[in-house]
Amino acid sequence: QTALAEDGEIKVGVVAAESGSFVSAGNTIAAAAKLATQQINDAGGIKVAGKTYKFKLFIRDDRTNVDTAIAAARELVNDVGVSAVWGTESHDFSVSMAKITGSAKVLQFTGNSSLGGVLSDESVAKDGWLHYTFQTEPQEWQRSTSTAKGVLSLVGPKLKTPPKHSVVFVGNDATGQYLSENYVTALKAEGQTVDLVKYPPDTTDFSPLLTRVKGLNPDVVHFWYNGDSTLIAFPQALKLGVAPAYFLFGVDPGIYKERGLKADQPVTMSCVPMCWGSAPFQAVKDYFEKYFALGAAKGPQSSVSLLYYDYFFMYAKALEQVGKLDDPDAVVAALEKMQYQGVVSAVPLSFNDHHQVTFATEVCLAEPGSSDKFKCAVEAPPATAPKAN
Amino acid sequence: MTLLTVEHLYTAYGAVKVNHNVSMTVDEGEIVTIIGPNGAGKSTILRAISGLLKPKQGTITFNGRNVTGLSADRMAGLGVVMSPEGRHIFGDLTVRENLKLGAYARKDQSGVDADIELMESYFDILAKKRDAKGSTLSGGQQQMLAIARGLMARPRILILDEPSLGLAPVMVKEVRSVIATVRDKFNAAVLLVEQNASLALAVSERGYLLQHGQIVASGPIGELRESSLMRELYFGEQRAPAGE
Amino acid sequence: MAALEINGLSKAFGGVIALGGVDLSIPDDRITGIVGPNGSGKTTLFNVITGVYPPTGGSITWHGEDISGRAPHQIARKGLVRTFQQAMSFPGLSVKENIQIALERGSRQLRGQAPRWHTPEDLLDFVGLGGRGGDDAGSMPFGNLRRLGVAVALAANPVLLLLDEPAAGLSDGEANMLADLIMKLPEMGIGVCLIDHHMTFMTALCQRLIVLDFGTKIADGTTQSVLTDPKVMEVYLGGEL
Amino acid sequence: MEILIQQLVNSLSVASVTILIGMGITLIFGLAGIVNFAHGEFLMIGGIATWFFVGMGLNFFVALLLAMVVVGALGFVAERCLFRFTLDRPMNGFIMSIGLSVILQHVVVRVFDEFQKSTPDPLGAVWVVGDVHIIAMRAVVVVITAIVVAITYFGITRSRYGLALRASVADQATAELMGIPVRRYVTGVFVYGSILAGLGGALMIGLFPITPFVGSVVITRGFVVSLMGGLGNVNGAVLAGLVLGLVDGLSAGYGYPEWTDAYSLVLMIVILVVRPQGLLGGTLGPKAS
Amino acid sequence: MTMEFLNLKVPMALGGAHGKAPAGSTEGAGNRGRRIEQIALAVALIAIVAALPSLNIGYRFLSIAITTGYTAIALYGLGLQFGQAGIMSVGHAAMLGVGAYTAAMLSNHLGVGFWAALPASIVFAAIAGGLVGLPSLRVSGQHYIIITFCCCALLVICLTNGGKLTGAATGLDVGSIPRVFGINFDKLFNYYYLVLAALVITLGLVYAIVNSSYGRTLRSIRENEQLARAIGINVDLHKIGVFMASGAFAGLAGILQVYYLRHISPTLYGAFPSLYLALMVMLGGGRLIYGPLIGAIIVNFLPEVMDLNPVDSRIAYGVALLVVILLLPGGVSSGLLAIYRWICGRLFGRVSKAGS
Numbered sequence A: 001q002t003a004l005a006e007d008g009e010i011k012v013g014v015v016a017a018e019s020g021s022f023v024s025a026g027n028t029i030a031a032a033a034k035l036a037t038q039q040i041n042d043a044g045g046i047k048v049a050g051k052t053y054k055f056k057l058f059i060r061d062d063r064t065n066v067d068t069a070i071a072a073a074r075e076l077v078n079d080v081g082v083s084a085v086w087g088t089e090s091h092d093f094s095v096s097m098a099k100i101t102g103s104a105k106v107l108q109f110t111g112n113s114s115l116g117g118v119l120s121d122e123s124v125a126k127d128g129w130l131h132y133t134f135q136t137e138p139q140e141w142q143r144s145t146s147t148a149k150g151v152l153s154l155v156g157p158k159l160k161t162p163p164k165h166s167v168v169f170v171g172n173d174a175t176g177q178y179l180s181e182n183y184v185t186a187l188k189a190e191g192q193t194v195d196l197v198k199y200p201p202d203t204t205d206f207s208p209l210l211t212r213v214k215g216l217n218p219d220v221v222h223f224w225y226n227g228d229s230t231l232i233a234f235p236q237a238l239k240l241g242v243a244p245a246y247f248l249f250g251v252d253p254g255i256y257k258e259r260g261l262k263a264d265q266p267v268t269m270s271c272v273p274m275c276w277g278s279a280p281f282q283a284v285k286d287y288f289e290k291y292f293a294l295g296a297a298k299g300p301q302s303s304v305s306l307l308y309y310d311y312f313f314m315y316a317k318a319l320e321q322v323g324k325l326d327d328p329d330a331v332v333a334a335l336e337k338m339q340y341q342g343v344v345s346a347v348p349l350s351f352n353d354h355h356q357v358t359f360a361t362e363v364c365l366a367e368p369g370s371s372d373k374f375k376c377a378v379e380a381p382p383a384t385a386p387k388a389n
Numbered sequence B: 001m002t003l004l005t006v007e008h009l010y011t012a013y014g015a016v017k018v019n020h021n022v023s024m025t026v027d028e029g030e031i032v033t034i035i036g037p038n039g040a041g042k043s044t045i046l047r048a049i050s051g052l053l054k055p056k057q058g059t060i061t062f063n064g065r066n067v068t069g070l071s072a073d074r075m076a077g078l079g080v081v082m083s084p085e086g087r088h089i090f091g092d093l094t095v096r097e098n099l100k101l102g103a104y105a106r107k108d109q110s111g112v113d114a115d116i117e118l119m120e121s122y123f124d125i126l127a128k129k130r131d132a133k134g135s136t137l138s139g140g141q142q143q144m145l146a147i148a149r150g151l152m153a154r155p156r157i158l159i160l161d162e163p164s165l166g167l168a169p170v171m172v173k174e175v176r177s178v179i180a181t182v183r184d185k186f187n188a189a190v191l192l193v194e195q196n197a198s199l200a201l202a203v204s205e206r207g208y209l210l211q212h213g214q215i216v217a218s219g220p221i222g223e224l225r226e227s228s229l230m231r232e233l234y235f236g237e238q239r240a241p242a243g244e
Numbered sequence C: 001m002a003a004l005e006i007n008g009l010s011k012a013f014g015g016v017i018a019l020g021g022v023d024l025s026i027p028d029d030r031i032t033g034i035v036g037p038n039g040s041g042k043t044t045l046f047n048v049i050t051g052v053y054p055p056t057g058g059s060i061t062w063h064g065e066d067i068s069g070r071a072p073h074q075i076a077r078k079g080l081v082r083t084f085q086q087a088m089s090f091p092g093l094s095v096k097e098n099i100q101i102a103l104e105r106g107s108r109q110l111r112g113q114a115p116r117w118h119t120p121e122d123l124l125d126f127v128g129l130g131g132r133g134g135d136d137a138g139s140m141p142f143g144n145l146r147r148l149g150v151a152v153a154l155a156a157n158p159v160l161l162l163l164d165e166p167a168a169g170l171s172d173g174e175a176n177m178l179a180d181l182i183m184k185l186p187e188m189g190i191g192v193c194l195i196d197h198h199m200t201f202m203t204a205l206c207q208r209l210i211v212l213d214f215g216t217k218i219a220d221g222t223t224q225s226v227l228t229d230p231k232v233m234e235v236y237l238g239g240e241l
Numbered sequence D: 001m002e003i004l005i006q007q008l009v010n011s012l013s014v015a016s017v018t019i020l021i022g023m024g025i026t027l028i029f030g031l032a033g034i035v036n037f038a039h040g041e042f043l044m045i046g047g048i049a050t051w052f053f054v055g056m057g058l059n060f061f062v063a064l065l066l067a068m069v070v071v072g073a074l075g076f077v078a079e080r081c082l083f084r085f086t087l088d089r090p091m092n093g094f095i096m097s098i099g100l101s102v103i104l105q106h107v108v109v110r111v112f113d114e115f116q117k118s119t120p121d122p123l124g125a126v127w128v129v130g131d132v133h134i135i136a137m138r139a140v141v142v143v144i145t146a147i148v149v150a151i152t153y154f155g156i157t158r159s160r161y162g163l164a165l166r167a168s169v170a171d172q173a174t175a176e177l178m179g180i181p182v183r184r185y186v187t188g189v190f191v192y193g194s195i196l197a198g199l200g201g202a203l204m205i206g207l208f209p210i211t212p213f214v215g216s217v218v219i220t221r222g223f224v225v226s227l228m229g230g231l232g233n234v235n236g237a238v239l240a241g242l243v244l245g246l247v248d249g250l251s252a253g254y255g256y257p258e259w260t261d262a263y264s265l266v267l268m269i270v271i272l273v274v275r276p277q278g279l280l281g282g283t284l285g286p287k288a289s
Numbered sequence E: 001m002t003m004e005f006l007n008l009k010v011p012m013a014l015g016g017a018h019g020k021a022p023a024g025s026t027e028g029a030g031n032r033g034r035r036i037e038q039i040a041l042a043v044a045l046i047a048i049v050a051a052l053p054s055l056n057i058g059y060r061f062l063s064i065a066i067t068t069g070y071t072a073i074a075l076y077g078l079g080l081q082f083g084q085a086g087i088m089s090v091g092h093a094a095m096l097g098v099g100a101y102t103a104a105m106l107s108n109h110l111g112v113g114f115w116a117a118l119p120a121s122i123v124f125a126a127i128a129g130g131l132v133g134l135p136s137l138r139v140s141g142q143h144y145i146i147i148t149f150c151c152c153a154l155l156v157i158c159l160t161n162g163g164k165l166t167g168a169a170t171g172l173d174v175g176s177i178p179r180v181f182g183i184n185f186d187k188l189f190n191y192y193y194l195v196l197a198a199l200v201i202t203l204g205l206v207y208a209i210v211n212s213s214y215g216r217t218l219r220s221i222r223e224n225e226q227l228a229r230a231i232g233i234n235v236d237l238h239k240i241g242v243f244m245a246s247g248a249f250a251g252l253a254g255i256l257q258v259y260y261l262r263h264i265s266p267t268l269y270g271a272f273p274s275l276y277l278a279l280m281v282m283l284g285g286g287r288l289i290y291g292p293l294i295g296a297i298i299v300n301f302l303p304e305v306m307d308l309n310p311v312d313s314r315i316a317y318g319v320a321l322l323v324v325i326l327l328l329p330g331g332v333s334s335g336l337l338a339i340y341r342w343i344c345g346r347l348f349g350r351v352s353k354a355g356s
């Protein structure tokens, strides 16, 4: 069932939500894929065993519906015969799809943080069901630690006394449940006492829960994970005077500026994975220029595209290294060993032995009273997982 | 003066034809009865006149004005008011509210309270059950309420579909006098469908005999009662085939 | 002892006393009539007997068994089946299916007898609706609907059939035909208890009349004697018939 | 103590938006006999329209009035072109309204985009009393809700329209025989309910950002309020809205936060089982057989 | 109470809103010719559907056909409940959820595989159906609908907060179906036939129920509860019975779903999937035997067929729904049936007498 390229084409697929409730994240994947494949093809394609191949991209909408996602995966894998798939952005779909791609030896790149929960020695081993699956979001403890360090180091100097008590405010869905555990651990490792408050997904009026948070007397409130919800909750928190400092995960400085958000308190924010509103590296800046030039929308989720972009290049590089198109096992082996200098990270990207990528997270501080002055930092990813003390 | 004229009326429910070429008149202050076996289409004529059912063909003229096809609420506004078969009391509303609704189309809201008292004097049960919900009334009590509710509109013509249904003999007599009152006091005509022979014969002046959706005889009620169909129907002198 | 024995039965709705301690005995091999002014509690009596409302006080004994407070379907299965004052059917179904449903239910309560009607058509013929089986029960004229109501109740295989104003809306001629039909029932082993205001109909059918007024029994006896009772004449008949 | 007072203040403001949604639904459901699942989308469009007009440079409160007009017109068209034809089959109307909600969501996505929309806080002020923060815009929402409740109460419950509407939903044909222009009234109620949705949406975007998908989040609460209070019962909607607001405020403040949504659901089921006609009693809605 | 009095269509309870049974409905299909016609149609349909995979239709199509299949099974339960007993639910996905989670939890915590879990899923979903049905004995149609919606939301909250037991928001994974007679169900074709077999059994059972005296009993409850009680029908018992039957079919659908997706999470069983189930039944028509199947086919395949821009396709989809509901209030199946009868009438020169 291996996808054999014909006429110098390598078929690759994307499954993403172009409609339905995940549409804002889903659209960014398709946009990134188009940009990456176009760049690779324009630069002369992929040279394998002396022959030149171009990527042929098949994009399928999953309508934020798992049945459609599976049908799309089946189609791409069995009918179209792609050799690799990018997507999806939601956990359930990725997992269900991995069962299809894995058994057909089709590579799958998915920027799904909670996938970390199932990537294990066993599942990524040679006959494991995730052997062909790669997680393109950083390992959660890495992101959590570099974020926690970044937030505390930026906020600390702005407060009268160093922050000691953090409250993590997170949506009670799959990603939220999985992510918050790691972040709480990371904060504890940085010496914080931490309270975790989960809000039901789809909450619109946060004032009762925020008042509860206020009652906990936090030094810093961390709005974790869902940028859209954070953008609803944060202004309410400001009005209720919930805390002396805030951290907004997944809120891009670009959005902060666009919304004209402003606070007297220090506010930090971070993006998944790099911010388009205040990009730390020239490469990222260039990337977003091209990305938005293609007509992609500027939203809280725009950065998600970066979780997919680099991996087209990595995959192309791996194919060239292997020199064969019909040996997915060799491609996996090549990827496992590869160091690739991508856009998303200052240090080369690489996968660990659980097929998880490593890179740092950018954290920015908005100067109190301003909506467009940012100070950003990228904490180097830690080498080992933190332990709460 | 002719108040209501029906000319060449045809009615149907979907493909089921009911009335064929029905023509009739009601004069001002007159009491007219339509008589006919079960399923002859009596109620259907009344529905067409009161605007609940659009006629397939024919014209209905009221007070010199062509009212064919007007909706029921417009007809009520003009003074054509029907008290339907099977009472149709608003079960969730109180007796008083039911009466008030009867007067909905009236412009002179001031007279309404006085009329409610009048109705309560005709049917004393309505006073006793003033605040009871319609659904808790007994069948006969509901029937009285339905008639009173129709009267509350101060209609020019009151259409009653089987008003004596479910009434005790003593109340049937009461209804008889109320119908007479309608004409005398309210100055209204009455168009009646009634199975109770003694009531129909006692109150009405003229009648139409309906069979298979068509008018087969008409005239002063005294003459009609001699017709064979009428005898068969009302007095059971001969058996009509069942299920007509 | 009669099949249905009612002792001191009372029913109050809030302040309204619909039944104020009624004693009755109704046999299941005859036709018994109940009359009374509007609102005197006749329908309520049926409702309480058939379990639609629990009684406020008193007892109902059916063939020696106390059935007060039982659920309506349990009472129906014991052979006490009623019709409704507002004629009822299963409106969205065909006339035939209306009867079939009840027949199937009734055939499970045969109490050792042979079924009286084998097919819906038999029963339709019996009530004079022969050939109407395909009609939609919801769009029948009033009179036929009444007949269908009786047919459905008969199909449920009653021992005592409680009819609430079966002749309402029928002309005298039609009422006579219905009376002929009801007359046949006791011979078939079905007792009848009947409410109606149609006096020619009642006098033709019932040898015995019970009169209720304000929830109490004011007369009980032969039709002749009851109808000449001055009290009944006053409250119910409003003078001579 | 401040926290408790703050929670009570919050509850009141949560309750008022809920009341506005619930009141629109209770009128449309209980008095016009239409189960409009797209009511949430009507609200969303009210919010998006406000955002659009504010973006054009209009004052927030002018935009709010325009949004009410827009949604009212939408309601008029929907009733005249769609729900009119399903009055006798409420379940079909219900399914149709689901279709309508899909259409409205995606038309908004098509015309604008799928991202959150927000307007600057129209008032911006926050009054701090002790340590209790009273957000000016929320206070305004409470006041507007109170005014609307009063208008509705006297306009619908106290006038003869209320009675006529209750009669119409119970038995349309007989109501017509009484001279009640049932069709016109149904349209009227539907449009009025829609205008309330428009107002709710406008006020909502005055409080926090909304997305084209917000309708489906608020709609359940609207139905819960209308049934809990009693269909068609304005007072009932107010009471139920307050109860829900209080339950939300207190459970969020003192319960297990991840179970926040469950408290009000359980409460509603219990109330409906114990009092099927709702707390204050109402119509049976689309005629129950 | 006379329903059609005054000849205005009386608005019926939200529950039983299909109006009159369309001509030629399965209800009381007594006529022998019609029965032969039905059997022939069923055989032809099954033959076509069974032959589909060999026509090289592609995996995408096949996948969607599987989804359609198990959705249709759940819809048949809902169709019984709504079409026959007249009680609608917009929380039916919760019943699927109980079936699916029963299987997944048995597999994860007790190592019980597909075949052993199958009866358990059906039984648990049936019990859940009965429990959720209890309030319907007290509250009226439209109130009950909202209760089902809330029950569904509650289930999702419980599953989301169920920790290890339910896999919380992340959900649970299951393995493959153990082979029987050497059939490997990991092959999509084989899974397709498994679902097809389940669907055919469902169809047969539903057909039998609808045409049995039990089916008639349910319809009598739909049409007039009070009268049904008065002739000795235990209305409450049968209502709960139909909820349990409906739940059982949903349970079957649920276990088929979980072993197809191989991974489930609470959001699959929330408000939206539930609404779509209700929508499919209404669209296809709850009272005709092929109604639920047609509804499932339309909803699952329509977006595929109209593969416009996703946003446009949603709009077109909504518009199509409005048009269907307005023009064919009895559902697409009744519209198709009318066309079929019309053609037959034309072809054979006889006017179909059904329903006249």
Ligand SMILES: Nc1ncnc2c1ncn2[C@@H]1O[C@H](COP(=O)(O)OP(=O)(O)OP(=O)(O)O)[C@@H](O)[C@H]1O
Residues within 6 Å of the ligand: B013, B016, B018, B036, B037, B038, B039, B040, B041, B042, B043, B044, B045, B085, C138, C139, C140, C141, C142, C143, C144, C169, E004, E005, E006, E007, E008
């Ligand atoms: N809603 C309806 N749909 C179809 N046919 C109907 C409908 N209502 C009545 N019919 C039919 O129309 C015919 C006339 O009915 P109608 O109710 O006018 O009779 P009627 O003379 O008033 O009889 P009754 O004395 O029993 O009240 C009957 O054959 C009946 O079956």
Ligand SMILES: Nc1ncnc2c1ncn2[C@@H]1O[C@H](COP(=O)(O)OP(=O)(O)OP(=O)(O)O)[C@@H](O)[C@H]1O
Residues within 6 Å of the ligand: B135, B136, B137, B138, B139, B140, B141, B166, B168, C013, C016, C017, C018, C036, C037, C038, C039, C040, C041, C042, C043, C044, C045, C085
């Ligand atoms: N559910 C109820 N709630 C309150 N009062 C009721 C209820 N049902 C009946 N009543 C009252 O009880 C009394 C008896 O009513 P019932 O229906 O038994 O009278 P009836 O003898 O059948 O009269 P009719 O001959 O008019 O049918 C009436 O005054 C009625 O208003």
Ligand SMILES: [Mg+2]
Residues within 6 Å of the ligand: B042, B043, B044, B085, B161, C142
């Ligand atoms: Mg009639």
Ligand SMILES: [Mg+2]
Residues within 6 Å of the ligand: B138, B139, B140, C042, C043, C044, C085
């Ligand atoms: Mg009575």
